[in-house]
Structures are given as structure tokens and as C-alpha cells.
Amino acid sequence: MIELFHIWKQYQKAQWALQDITLQIKNGDFWFVTGPSGSGKTTLLKIIFRETLPTQGQIVIDGVNVLKIPDHRIYKLRRTMGIVFQDFRLLFHKKVFDNVAVALQVLGVPTKEIRRRVFNALRLVNIHHKMWEYPSRLSYGEQQRVAIARAVVNNPEIILADEPTGNLDPELGFEILSVFKEINKQGATVVIATHDRELIRHFGDKILFLQKGKLTGKDLQPSSTT
Amino acid sequence: MRNIFSITIICLSFLIVGVFLSLSNNLQHTAAELNRNLAVVFFLDRGLPDGERNALEQKIKASPFITGAVYISPEEALERFRKNFPELRDIVASLKANPFPPSFEATLRDQATRSGQIQEFLRRMAGEKGVEDIQFNRDWVDKMQSLSRMVRAIGFFLGGILVSASFFIISNVIRLNVLARKDEILILRLVGATNNFIRVPFLMEGTILGILGNLLSLLLIFFLIKLFPLYLGKSLGALQQIIAFRYLTTSQCLQLVAGGALIGFLGSLSSLSRFLKI
Numbered sequence: 001m002i003e004l005f006h007i008w009k010q011y012q013k014a015q016w017a018l019q020d021i022t023l024q025i026k027n028g029d030f031w032f033v034t035g036p037s038g039s040g041k042t043t044l045l046k047i048i049f050r051e052t053l054p055t056q057g058q059i060v061i062d063g064v065n066v067l068k069i070p071d072h073r074i075y076k077l078r079r080t081m082g083i084v085f086q087d088f089r090l091l092f093h094k095k096v097f098d099n100v101a102v103a104l105q106v107l108g109v110p111t112k113e114i115r116r117r118v119f120n121a122l123r124l125v126n127i128h129h130k131m132w133e134y135p136s137r138l139s140y141g142e143q144q145r146v147a148i149a150r151a152v153v154n155n156p157e158i159i160l161a162d163e164p165t166g167n168l169d170p171e172l173g174f175e176i177l178s179v180f181k182e183i184n185k186q187g188a189t190v191v192i193a194t195h196d197r198e199l200i201r202h203f204g205d206k207i208l209f210l211q212k213g214k215l216t217g218k219d220l221q222p223s224s225t226t
Numbered sequence: 227m228r229n230i231f232s233i234t235i236i237c238l239s240f241l242i243v244g245v246f247l248s249l250s251n252n253l254q255h256t257a258a259e260l261n262r263n264l265a266v267v268f269f270l271d272r273g274l275p276d277g278e279r280n281a282l283e284q285k286i287k288a289s290p291f292i293t294g295a296v297y298i299s300p301e302e303a304l305e306r307f308r309k310n311f312p313e314l315r316d317i318v319a320s321l322k323a324n325p326f327p328p329s330f331e332a333t334l335r336d337q338a339t340r341s342g343q344i345q346e347f348l349r350r351m352a353g354e355k356g357v358e359d360i361q362f363n364r365d366w367v368d369k370m371q372s373l374s375r376m377v378r379a380i381g382f383f384l385g386g387i388l389v390s391a392s393f394f395i396i397s398n399v400i401r402l403n404v405l406a407r408k409d410e411i412l413i414l415r416l417v418g419a420t421n422n423f424i425r426v427p428f429l430m431e432g433t434i435l436g437i438l439g440n441l442l443s444l445l446l447i448f449f450l451i452k453l454f455p456l457y458l459g460k461s462l463g464a465l466q467q468i469i470a471f472r473y474l475t476t477s478q479c480l481q482l483v484a485g486g487a488l489i490g491f492l493g494s495l496s497s498l499s500r501f502l503k504i
Contacts, residue, residue: 049415072421081420091410105420150417 001026002158002189005019007057009213011041017043018054019213025191029061029156030184033193035114035210036204041193042086045160048191049081050074061158069205079107082151082188084161088143096122097131100150107154126181140167148176152183159183161192165199177203181184202217227415229435230393232399236489239388240482241261244447244474246381248480253374253470260370261488268330269359272300276332278356279328285354286332291344295332300324327358389489392439395492396432397500404497406430429494436490440483447474 002025009018025031033041033168046052047059050066059066061077069077076114083104099116104114122128125145127138135143146165151159160178165173177199178190184190194200200207206217266285270279279297286295298306303326308318334344346364352360404411414424451471474482 049416053394075418075420076416077418080417081418083416088415089409089416092415102413106414106417106423154417 001060001062002191003060004047004062005058007044007045007047007059009052009134010055010201012085016046021057021213021215023072023208023215023218025189027120027189028184028187029206030190030203031192031208032204033191033210034195034200035216036195036198038212039210040209041161041195041210043213045083045162045191045193048077048158049083049160055195071189075106075172078183080157082156082159084147084151084159084164085153086162086166088135090143090146091121092135093132095132096138099135099146100153103154105148107187110125117153121149124152125149125176130158141169141172144168145172145176148179152179155188157188159188159190163194164192165194165196170198172177173199174202228402230243230398230447232396232435233439234444235388235395236392236486237442238442238484239385240393240440241446242388243381243385244443244482245450245471246377246385247474247478248447248451248471250374250378250381251474251476251478253370253377257370257374266332266334267361267363268295268332268357270328271356271358272327276433280354282466283330283353284331286330286351289347291334291347293335295330298329298331300326300328303327303329309457328396329491386440389485391491392436392449393496395495396435398434399435400428400494401500403431425498428498430489432492432494432497433487434490435484436445436486436488436493439490440486443486444474444479444482447471 004021004023005020007018008016010016017102021040021044033044035041043052047054048061048066050069052211054065064077066077075223091102094102100121101114101120106116109117119128119131122131125148127145127149129140130138130142136147138146148164151161161180163178165176166174173196180190180192204219207217208215209217209219268282270282274282283295283297286292301324303323304318306325308315348360348362351357411424450474454471
């Protein structure tokens with residue numbers, strides 16, 4: 001479970017990226033976080049995986065106070081997560097295969113096993129045929145799929161995705177969300193930051209609305225997709 | 227390019243240390259040779275009658291410190307000088323008279339060198355009729371050993387300065403490598419890499435730079451030792467024995483390589499602590 005208690009985040013004076021956010025995301029939930037640009041969606045995700053620290057407040061994940069984890073132990077938290085960044089954060093001097101494999105190499109997974117799991121992850125997002133290409137030779141949408149493959153390859157307990165379908169055509173976007181849904185069915189908690197209303201309308205059962213850093217609403221609606 | 231620069235600086239640093247060590251080794255060796263063949267030379271008055279000369283020889287040989295004594299005539303001394311210093315033969319040829327006095331060369335027992343009583347014996351002999359001067363090459367041994375220690379100290383001092391510079395250069399090279407790979411490091415952190423997973427490749431890189439720089443310096447020292455006698459050694463004449471290079475011992479080579487590896491490792495560690503904060 002992810003629990004946020006009165007989270008405030010300030011980047012500059014008199015500018016609050018997040019204001020008094022308190023929420024609870026249960027294990028196995030599938031949440032959308034939506035709002036206009038600058039509403040704090042990305043900041044919220046960054047605080048959850050501790051890329052940035054809140055100015056005030058606490059965050060507890062599965063009973064562990066995330067803010068109290070020493071820097072040299074943060075890797076344990078991050079290993080339970082798969083993160084899709086808005087800017088992909090691929091390594092352009094490494095091939096697609098190596099970009100995805102890195103998530104398993106840090107876990108010490110044997111090479112044979114890495115090959116199998118990387119191939120499967122790439123196939124899941126339908127980019128396995130470009131396994132030995134460099135990211136610079138891929139389209140934006142293809143790069144995004146590689147980033148998604150890296151996020152899911154280590155079967156994480158929590159997936160955080162920041163605009164994962166931002167550069168994909170609607171069909172592919174739906175396909176990717178189906179992948180996340182499938183992973184969610186297997187037990188992973190999924191939190192997706194997006195302003196794609198069509199996706200939310202189609203897939204969303206739990207939605208958080210952010211406006212200028214404030215939580216303006218939660219919506220729990222039956223999913224309109226299978 | 228950065229790595230080549232680091233290797234070059236490390237090579238030069240340890241080359242300085244190695245050169246001075248090599249010089250020092252030679253001086254130590256020369257001192258040891260002198261020590262093994264410790265001798266006292268009793269220079270005699272010219273024109274000393276045979277009887278008095280024989281009496282002096284008996285007194286010298288009777289000493290418990292002396293194992294044997296050989297008479298060297300002025301002609302024999304001149305001939306020996308010609309052989310040892312061929313580059314000075316013109317000077318020798320121009321001499322009107324033989325400048326070398328007759329002498330007794332006496333070899334010492336090993337214990338004698340450590341005994342203070344030898345000095346007392348030499349003082350007594352210096353006062354004997356017919357003895358013009360006494361030369362004890364123990365002084366040379368002490369001087370040689372002292373020179374060897376000084377050369378070694380200079381080598382370590384200069385080398386130490388350069389090795390310190392190498393430390394900072396490696397540290398900065400690793401820092402630049404860290405900066406160049408900061409995106410990769412960020413990704414590694416975000417997918418759950420431990421600090422050691424990130425740190426170890428950089429530490430290995432620094433250590434390898436240190437080792438490679440050192441191996442290169444040993445190679446250069448090897449060539450220096452080979453080429454120096456061919457190109458410069460002869461021009462030094464009699465000083466060739468003193469200003470010469472001797473191969474470093476296996477132990478010294480290993481210590482230098484280990485030193486290089488340590489400098490490389492510490493340089494990397496310092497850089498990672500300061501810039502990566504891991």
C-alpha cells in the first residue's frame with residue numbers, strides 16, 4: 001500500500017508543486033492521476049519513488065517510511081518498482097536489448113534468464129523485432145515502448161508511469177494500457193499520470209484529479225473496458 | 227584521450243621513482259662490492275730501502291685484522307692506472323715522472339670492519355717510519371651507502387610529488403568519466419542498482435590506469451638501463467661505475483606496480499566520494 005500524508009512540495013518560493021496531498025493507494029489498485037500541465041502529476045510520482053523529497057509530509061509504502069530510508073538503501077525500494085519516465089531516459093549508446101536488460105543486471109539475474117525475460121518484455125510491447133537496434137534509430141513511440149519494457153521486465157510490485165502513451169497513436173496507446181491492465185491483474189499496483197481523457201474514459205476505474213498541486217477530486221468508476 | 231593522459235602522467239611519476247631507485251640500487255651494489263673487498267692501502271715513502279719495506283710488510287701481516295698484503299710498485303700502479311682510465315692516457319704519457327708511490331694493499335678480515343680497534347691499528351701504522359699515508363676504503367663504503375640513501379630519498383621525494391599529482395589527475399579523470407556517464411548512473415540508481423554496482427567499474431578503471439601507467443614506466447626503465455651504457459655511459463669514464471643504472475629487483479617492481487594500482491584506486495574512490503557521493 002502506498003500512503004501519502006499531507007505531502008507538500010515546493011520547488012521555488014511561493015510556488016507549490018503539491019499542496020497537502022493525502023491519499024491511499026491499495027495493493028493491486030489501478031489509478032490514473034490526471035490534471036492539466038503543471039498540476040503536479042510528475043512531482044507526485046517522483047515523490048513516490050523518491051527521486052525528490054517532499055518539503056513536508058510523510059510517505060509510507062508497505063509499512064516503510066520512505067523518507068527515513070538511508071540513501072544507500074534506496075535501491076531496495078526501487079527494485080520493487082517499474083518506472084516509465086516522460087522523457088524515457090533510455091541510454092542511446094546502448095542497444096534496445098541492453099537498455100531493458102539493465103533492470104535485471106542490477107538484480108544479478110543470470111545472463112540466460114536475462115535474454116529470455118528481456119525478449120518477453122519486448123514482445124509484450126511489440127518491439128522485440130528491434131531488439132538489436134540503437135534507440136536513436138527508433139521512432140518516439142518505439143522508444144517509449146522500450147521504456148515500458150524496461151519498467152515491466154523485473155515483474156515489479158508497483159508500476160509508475162508518467163505519460164506512457166504520450167507519443168503513441170491511439171491504437172497503440174490502448175494496446176499499452178492493456179499491457180498495464182494485464183500486469184495489474186497479476187497483482188501489481190499501477191499508477192499512471194496522464195491527461196489523455198480518452199484513455200481515462202476507456203480504462204479508468206480510479207482517478208485522482210490534480211489542479212495546481214491540490215487534490216481536487218477522486219473518482220471511482222466502473223471500468224468501461226474488459 | 228583522458229585515459230591516455232592519466233597513464234602518461236602516472237608513467238612519468240613512477241619513472242622518476244624507478245630511475246632513482248635504479249641509481250640507488252647501483253650505488254648499493256657498488257658499496258656492497260667495496261665492502262666485500264675492503265682494503266687498506268699503505269702508501270710508502272719513495273726510495274724506502276728493501277729492509278725497511280720488508281719490516282713494514284711483516285708488521286702489517288702480523289696484525290690480526292689483516293688477512294694478506296701485496297706490494298704494489300710504482301710501475302705496477304702506473305700500469306694499473308693506464309688500464310682503468312684509458313681516456314686519460316694522454317695525460318699519463320705527458321708525465322715526466324711516475325707520480326705513484328709504492329704501496330702495500332692489505333685485505334681485511336670481515337670482523338675488522340666493524341671493530342673500532344682497526345682505527346687504533348691504522349693510527350699506529352701511520353706513525354711508522356716509511357709510511358707516507360694510509361687509505362682505508364671503509365670511508366668510501368660509508369660515503370657510497372650514504373649517497374645511495376640520499377639518491378633514494380631524492381627519488382622518493384620527487385616521485386612523491388609527481389605521484390600526488392597523479393592521484394589528483396586520476397581523480398579528475400574519473401570525475402569526468404562519471405560526468406560523461408551520469409545519465410547511465412541515474413538510470414542504474416532508478417532501476418535499483420546498489421552503490422557498489424555503480425562504484426566498482428569506476429574503481430576498476432582507476433586501478434587499471436594506475437597499473438598500466440606503472441607497467442609502462444617499468445618498460446621505459448628497462449630500455450633506459452639497456453641504452454644508457456651504449457649512448458652515455460662511456461662519456462662518463464670512471465664515473466660510469468657510480469652513475470649507472472641497475473635493474474630493479476622483482477620486489478621493487480611489484481611494489482611499484484602495487485603503488486600505481488593503489489594510487490589509481492584511491493584516486494577513483496576519492497572522486498566517487500566527492501562527486502557521486504557514494
